[in-house]
Amino acid sequence: MKQQGIFDHLIDQLTALPGVGRKSAQRLAFFILKMTISEAKKIGQAIIDVKDQLAFCQICNNITEYEICTICSSPKRDTQKVLILEEPSTLHIIEQTGEYKGLYHILLGAIAPLPGHKTAAPSIQNLIERLKKGGITEVILATNPTIEGESTAIYLTRLIQPLGIKVSRIAFGIPVGIDIEYADEVSLVKSLQGRREIEKLS
Numbered sequence: 001m002k003q004q005g006i007f008d009h010l011i012d013q014l015t016a017l018p019g020v021g022r023k024s025a026q027r028l029a030f031f032i033l034k035m036t037i038s039e040a041k042k043i044g045q046a047i048i049d050v051k052d053q054l055a056f057c058q059i060c061n062n063i064t065e066y067e068i069c070t071i072c073s074s075p076k077r078d079t080q081k082v083l084i085l086e087e088p089s090t091l092h093i094i095e096q097t098g099e100y101k102g103l104y105h106i107l108l109g110a111i112a113p114l115p116g117h118k119t120a121a122p123s124i125q126n127l128i129e130r131l132k133k134g135g136i137t138e139v140i141l142a143t144n145p146t147i148e149g150e151s152t153a154i155y156l157t158r159l160i161q162p163l164g165i166k167v168s169r170i171a172f173g174i175p176v177g178i179d180i181e182y183a184d185e186v187s188l189v190k191s192l193q194g195r196r197e198i199e200k201l202s
Helices: 002-014 022-034 037-053 088-097 124-132 147-163 185-193
Strands: 078-085 102-106 138-141 166-169
Touching: 002 022, 078 088, 078 124, 088 102, 088 185, 102 124, 124 147, 138 147, 147 166
Parallel strands: 078 102, 078 138, 138 166
Antiparallel strands: none
């Protein structure tokens, strides 16, 4: 009974991962069970290393081993453009396209548009402070095409336009309701190329 309890606990922990249901968790648990102790320890250590050694970039909130991420510190990036994202996972998808050469700012969430819903975009104030320092001529909004993402884009536009900075929104060859990180590379490239400037909001 003790071993069964341990195995069930592993399954329960695996179901906490996004996209992993009970059956998938069971398959993963059986796979782990067949691994050698050495292989299992490597996976466990990799998870611990991520939690111990990775943090958010102090400028853009990208995931990094350093105080400033390699994108923010690179002399090859276009420092006049900043692409706004909701989560770090989306940054890595966009980087894979090779289309965008500017900087990023990750909000770590989005604004809930309805009363009573939790608002979670803790890095908005940091973004505004960053923009006020000057040097940035265009902000590209790439929040997700969801109700929360659109609300966040509108809110940010109202904050940024008075600073005299061009605000554009990526075009959506991406289906409405789909998070950007799940879009294919061709759709992402087309969205970046087809971005449009947002008209002045009253």
